Amino acid sequence: METIIVATFNIALADGGAQFPCAADDTILRAALRAGVGLPYECNAGGCGTCKIELVAGDVASNWPGAPALGERDVARRRVLGCQSRPLSDCTVKARAGAQYAQASVPRRVRATLAASRELTHDLREFRFALPEPIDFKPGQYALLYLPGVDGPRAYSMSDIAQGQSSWDFLIKRSAGGAATSVLFDSLRKGDEVTIDGPYGMAYLRTDVDRDxxxxxxxxxxxxxxxxxxxxxxxxxxxxxxxxxxxxxxxxxxxxxxxxxxxxxxxxxxxxxxxxxxxxxxxxxxxxxxxxxxxxxxxxxxxxxxxxxxxxxxxxxxxxxxxxxxxxxxxxxxxxxxxxxxxx
Ligand SMILES: Cc1cc2nc3c(=O)[nH]c(=O)nc-3n(C[C@H](O)[C@H](O)[C@H](O)COP(=O)(O)OP(=O)(O)OC[C@H]3O[C@@H](n4cnc5c(N)ncnc54)[C@H](O)[C@@H]3O)c2cc1C
Ligand code: FES
Incomplete structure (x- = not known):
């Protein structure tokens, strides 16, 4: 089997902050979270802008140059989206790091297999993806799905809970003309493989509060x-x-x-x-x-x-x-x- 070796670069937070490795095919945000370094983010999908960082040294490329969260003023100030930027060299970035953003379960990229799906309504379907092993997540978190032939990943929230099972369930709504949902609804078959990266998300169940x-x-x-x-x-x-x-x-x-x-x-x-x-x-x-x-x-x-x-x-x-x-x-x-x- 051919082994593909992906270069890894060093990302340093400015002002003497943390350093972490980032593979050339990963993004700075996700590599930070994988390394236990908390950086702020929300959507992981180029839409919210919460993950903006300033590039102090080095070069990056954007997975999605047209991402709506990045404006002309950002570009002029060397601001980039952490969730879309993959490194082309070692980099130094200015970011609002904080332990509160670190993930309880470190996100992982794995190959997963479509195990089952069932119709819930005319345009909402439950999909079950089998994972190579159980992966923990908190109720309310989401994962990124890389689908064959689709540019960039799409975020989908898990609908089940982690109880030691080697699968994650998703409830996905067909989006008219949507690239990812067309693949999910029309061409992906039981047994087909996709890459899943997760868990992500800060809107998870708080178990230490006693409010209804x-x-x-x-x-x-x-x-x-x-x-x-x-x-x-x-x-x-x-x-x-x-x-x-x-x-x-x-x-x-x-x-x-x-x-x-x-x-x-x-x-x-x-x-x-x-x-x-x-x-x-x-x-x-x-x-x-x-x-x-x-x-x-x-x-x-x-x-x-x-x-x-x-x-x-x-x-x-x-x-x-x-x-x-x-x-x-x-x-x-x-x-x-x-x-x-x-x-x-
Ligand atoms: C945190 C989060 C959780 C979500 N959970 C769910 C869920 O549980 N169920 C559900 O049905 N939907 C969910 N969504 C919406 C989902 O991610 C998709 O936006 C939706 O399915 C439409 O995707 P599409 O490719 O079919 O449509 P398209 O119209 O083709 O694409 C829609 C979205 O994909 C992203 N996108 C487009 N081009 C690119 C690119 N080149 N690179 C990267 N991203 C790109 C953009 O965010 C865009 O809004 C969630 C979104 C987020 C941010
Ligand atoms: S996390 Fe929303 S744009 Fe990057």
Whole structure:
């Protein structure tokens, strides 16, 4: 078998900070996290800009030169995206390193095999990828999937929890004309291999707080909040904690997930599922017995002024995430109680 040797460069944080190795095909952000060096980030997908660093010395290339989070002013100031920059030489970078950003489970790149998939709705599918061995992650975290023929990885949140099994589950929504989801839905077959890199993400279940939990998700955001609920159910230390999961779709055909909560002991007492649809058609108007409107409104109507005494997790497309953030700000929910990864 041919062995491919990839060059490794040294990355030094300016002002005498940490140093770590970064393979030529890795990115500075991910190499730092693999080495236990905490750098701030969110999406890992070029969309949020949280991972910006300043290149003091050395050269990098961007995996995605058109990434929306990098503007002309950044380029003029030698700022680059840590999540997209691979080194072409040893580098020195200025970054806001901090132990709070270090990963509890060090992210790894492994070859994984599509083991199973099943339809959940007309455009949401559960995918199970078999890993070479069990890899730990926290409920609510995500991984990067490198799919054949697709430029750059895509981030997908795990929907299960790590319990020693050698597989990770994902709930993935087909994106019209999307490069990665077309491969996932139309051409990837059972037994096909992909590269998975993870776990990543800071919106993981906090197990050391005893506040009840509100989870809010729209469309593609179901996976991490189901993982959070499953994580609470599996943790005896969180026995007294209630979870309200609010899930919004456009129409009746978008709603799913209740069966996943029903499978948890205490459904109806500790675990509550609250669906809502925003854009009903005529048939939905007649058949739907639930609520009409937006998911952040339903959460507010149900929880009310007690919102600020809950731990909040949310996930979904940017417009939903912005509406939830506005609502939480108006309800004066302390920032430290709010955890989310925006799906750019
Ligand atoms: C933290 C996080 C968690 C997510 N979790 C889920 C989930 O659980 N379920 C789910 O369905 N979706 C999730 N998403 C969204 C998902 O990552 C994809 O954006 C979505 O599936 C559409 O991908 P696509 O390739 O089909 O669409 P496309 O329209 O082809 O691509 C969409 C996205 O891919 C990225 N992208 C495009 N070109 C490049 C490139 N050259 N290099 C690198 N990136 C590029 C951009 O972020 C872009 O917004 C998550 C996103 C993030 C950031
Ligand atoms: S742009 Fe790099 S983490 Fe979001």
């Amino acid at each position: 939990i509100v989870c809010i998700a729209g469309g593609s955001g179901l996976a991490p909040v189901v993982s959070i609920a499953r994580g609470v159910a599996a943790n005896p230390a969180m026995d007294g904690i209630k979870v309200h999961l609010f899930y919004g779709g456009r129409g009746v055909r978008d709603i799913c997930g209740e069966d996943m909560l029903r499978a948890l002991p205490g459904f109806g007492q500790r675990f509550h599922f609250h669906p809502i649809i925003s854009t009903p058609d005529e048939a939905d108007q007649k058949s739907w017995r639930g609520r009409f409107g937006f998911v952040h409104q339903l959460a507010l109507e149900t929880i009310g002024v007690a919102m600020a005494s809950h731990e909040i997790y949310f996930a979904g497309p940017p417009p939903m995430a912005q509406a939830v953030q506005r609502m939480l700000f108006e309800e004066k929910v302390p920032g430290a109680q709010v955890h989310f990864d925006a799906f750019y």
